[in-house]
Amino acid sequence: MAGDTSHAPPPPDRRGDRPHPLLWRWRRNPLRRPSDRLQAWIALGLALAVLVAAPLAASAAGDAAHRHYRGTAEHQERTRAHVPAVLVHDTPRHPEPGSPEARESRYPVTVRFTGPDGETRTGTAEVEPGLTAGNTVHVWTDARGTITEPPLGAGEIRSRAMGWAILALLAVVLSGLAAYGIGGRMLHRRNLAGWDTDWAATEPRWSRFP
Known part of the structure; x- marks a missing residue:
């Protein structure tokens, strides 16, 4: 029909091609630095360590607490x-x-x-x-x-043991997060120092251009 104006088709949606924010360090790209890949390996290693250590720590702490409070209850039953x-x-x-x-x-x-x-x-x-x-x-x-x-009853013993198990699990998770935060901060400082060194070598050549 006369007067109609044709429009260019919309650009294809490439959002599916974009890497996930948590996975970009694993994909090849010109801006990725060796420290980025190292940080990704640190994150993976800590995540695996937490997944393995947290249940073990919770189980060990819960068992130890249960034995302790069971012994306390038996002592109370004998002396009260x-x-x-x-x-x-x-x-x-x-x-x-x-x-x-x-x-x-x-x-x-x-x-x-x-x-x-x-x-x-x-x-x-x-x-x-x-x-x-x-x-x-x-x-x-x-x-x-x-x-x-x-004397402590069976329900109290279980609840206290479960409380210690949860505390142990949280302690492992928080330790992993703290380790990742410290490692990331150290790598960031290393990157800043590297940028300063590279800029000190590049700036004299850059400043010669009008």
């Missing part, structure tokens, strides 16, 4: 006693009696109990709400007759 104690005062009432929160809530109350030496002692224990003075509860005491926490 679950003894009856009598409330000296009433326990405060929960604002919502019978609610799930009330069943989980505990209040500090003075209690009277018999120590391992046979003497009557008093201490503070966390007990459920709504109890009156004279009620009997059970408390954990250590070898000295002091009210303490119950």
Whole structure:
């Protein structure tokens, strides 16, 4: 049709030919320096090392922590006693009696109990709400007759061991990142020094041109 203006076709999309930002150091190009390839090898080596070392470190730390806390729990079971104690005062009432929160809530109350030496002692224990003075509860005491926490349970042992395993894994990953950062900084400084040396040799010849 008259008056129509033909348009050149759009240029082909070559974005698929562009190297990934993390892989450009592996592709041949005139701007790639030996230090770029070295940095790529460092990154690959550290990545492989972290992939291998992180699970091993997590497993070793988790096993060691589990053995430690299992031994602690066994020691606590041998040295702690679950003894009856009598409330000296009433326990405060929960604002919502019978609610799930009330069943989980505990209040500090003075209690009277018999120590391992046979003497009557008093201490503070966390007990459920709504109890009156004279009620009997059970408390954990250590070898000295002091009210303490119950021995570590299986769930606590697992959670603490898992926490140490996660910390070990993160430590290996952060160490790998730190090593890569330090290596990259050293290579960058080396590149800057090389550029200064090359420019010092090139600048006199460059400045002769008008």
